[in-house]
Amino acid sequence: MDIELLEIRDFLAANHPFDQLPEAALAELPTMLQVRYFRRDTMISEINSLESYLYLIRTGAVEMFSAENEILARLGEGDVFGYRASHRPNQVEHHCTALEDTLIYQLPAQDVDKLCEKHTQFAYFFSSVVGDRLRDAISQATQVTSSQVNLITTPISELIKREPITISPSATIHETARKMSEERVSSILVCAQGQLAGIVTDRDLRNRVVAEALDVNLPVTEIMTFNPSSLKEDTFAFQAQLHMARHNIHHLPITRGDGIAGMVTATDLTKHQTTSVVYMVSDIYKQNNIERMQEVANQIPDLLVNMAVAEASADSVGHLITSITDAITSRLLQLAEERLGPPPVSYVWVAAGSQARNEQTAKSDQDNCMILDDAYNPGVHADYFRELAKFVCDGLNACGYVYCPGEMMAITDKWRQPLAVWKGYFAKWIDQPEPMSLMLTSVFFDMRRVYGSRKLFREIAEYALEKTRGNRIFLAFMAGNALSHQPPIGFFRNFVLIKGGEHNQTFDVKHNVIVPIVDLARVYSLAAGSKAVNTLDRLDVVAEGGEVTSEGAHDLKDALEFICYLRIQHQARLIKAGEPADNFMSPDHLSHFERNHLKDAFSVVRTMQNTLGQRYKM
Amino acid sequence: MSIWKFLFNLDERRNWYLRRMPMGPLREYYESTFPTPDTDWRQVEYLALDFETTGLDKDRDEILSIGYAPIRGQSLRLSEADHFLSRPVRAIPESSAVIHGIMDDTASGARPLEEVLPRLLKSLESKVLVAHHAAVEYEFLSNACRRIYGYPFIAPVVDTLALEVRIFRSMDKPIRSGDLRLDKARVRYNLPRYPAHNALIDAIAAGELFLAQCTYRKRRKRALRLRDITVIT
Structure with missing residues (x-):
């Protein structure tokens, strides 16, 4: 390419998904473009031909309507449409009109196909499965670096490094101490017939034996802690950590079935993380006023900022x-x-x-x-x-x-x-659902x-579940309630576009996006009679139970994770600026990448709301 | 010269010159089918063209760079755009170098105009020339053809500046100084700001302006024809 088209190249490079292309591909791209001009209020393309190009708005604005003439999107400079960019739920049939005098760069579909074949990151943008794009967005946005994050999903059993060191209750204190030093451990489990009977730690030897000048030939049962607190092997490491902080213990036996799987010490866990949550929790339990x-x-708030910096997943946060x-x-x-x-x-x-x-x-x-x-x-x-x-x-x-x-x-x-x-x-x-009771x-x-x-x-909990399971009338009321909050349609320049084509400066990420997802998950999970309470857990249950398609549930989970991740980043930014954290996000603070994926998240929520509405005949 | 244009139309002049013109790039160009004035403007192919020159005197100054992009089906095709330099015979005056940024060192690496001109003439075949203040491109090109091939260049020409004047007049708007400059005109159509004084970018800029102007021509009973927008036919 001649250097002359640099100006167009720079414009492409500044906009998603072209920002995903490597330098060499970007340099060639301008020479593939066609430039078109549309006067205000003229039709951009007939319904059928919209897919034959990828359109990028250079200047001006475009409105996209459904076959029923309901506004689907309002697009401004740097936004793309056409090709498979519009292969999004609810947007299959549509037509486009120039809202202002508009200059468009269009890229023929076969050239987009070629770019997609060569560049995976670029291709993700056009993936027909919205969830794929969202998943990709999350993995790009959150590089799980903090080890704290891993503890959330790691079962404690994975931190067990060796077979448990045990000793019989009939052993003497002396034998016990000798075995502990031979095995180089700071604690030992006292077991009878494979069953956990007690625990002895270095501290017990110091406090109960040496300090008391106790006879070391006495049985170990004299100094051990009976029936020590233990956890099952499938407990998450993070919960184990909290358990130890809460009970102020440093050695935690882990059980497997009826037997002993091993021992985890506070040191094992702290090696894996240094964040302050666990210390904060143990601190709280020490306070008397x-x-x-x-x-x-x-x-x-500082903790939230730290986790935001560490790009912790919203779920772990x-x-x-x-x-x-x-x-x-x-x-x-x-x-x-x-x-x-x-x-x-x-x-x-x-x-x-x-x-x-x-x-x-x-x-x-x-x-x-x-x-x-x-x-x-x-x-x-x-x-x-x-x-x-x-x-x-x-x-x-x-x-x-x-x-x-x-x-x-x-x-x-x-x-x-x-x-x-x-x-x-x-x-x-x-039994008598009415608006107030639905709120409650x-x-x-x-x-x-x-x-x-x-x-x-x-x-x-069981009583409530029993009463709701299969109660279609009540569930229909809940479903209606779940549709009362709706996500925005998308963004237009630095505005939020809401249903009916109006603009707002900001959107309420909690009420317009998160609450609808939480509500959807609740209805479906109640319909399935599940005890799950956490929204992601609920969506897992719902997917397994066939209440919604597993793709649908997956997409909602990803939408929730992405939007919550953005909310955490938003709140962290406010906290850092010394302002109170809130839920009002402005497009000014969103990158092109984030806006595009937010639009995906909105459309996932809308699709799932429509599905729910149809199911309960709203 | 100009009296000829009134007495004979483009085809007549073309046939006149063709009778004696020797074989070569210009003759090949002359032999291509010229768009007819009564064609719907959307059915015609255009070449948006811009030159950077050593100055504005068509008799003394020389072409330094050529940039163009064709327009087909109301769509400007960057895939067929081209840009190249031509080596001037004389040194580049400083007064023009500060505008287009082409220095003697750069230009001396380029091929002489007679070697690059056939490429441009090939691209112009069967097309209408589009330029902003098209007289410059038309006359520089015609002079070059006369010098190299012994015959002038002729073509249907759309001048976006002239179109802009017509639009101002039809709306009874007074034209103030600078209103007709390419960048100023583009702003009125909500076209993006491009850096000026590069032949290709200026050609693209003029081509976009042309597309905008045509969509803004008043709707008539009859569709807009080529003859309604050209300055020379």
């Missing part, structure tokens, strides 16, 4: 941030019980909303409730639980989890009730036990 916990909670909220909640409950005495009847503290789903980012509102044992007697016990809830909710508020504007908190009398009353609530919501169900159908009685939690 709210002021100190507040200090720890104040570090959450959600789990990590939520685990801190869980720790603060649990510690507040421990402190409350220390202050008020043990609870008169058993109860369970339940997280709702995003905390339940393990999907918190920067600090969120608090959504929680308490389920009390049916032995609860308001006349006698009301004060205790009111004080308890007040202590915890106030504490959470002080730590930055501000009071829920809808008052869906345990501090509200209505949401601090015995099991029977809760069952009544669910029965009413499910979308919060309380996402429930996770944080602290207290497992039995109470299981009962209410």
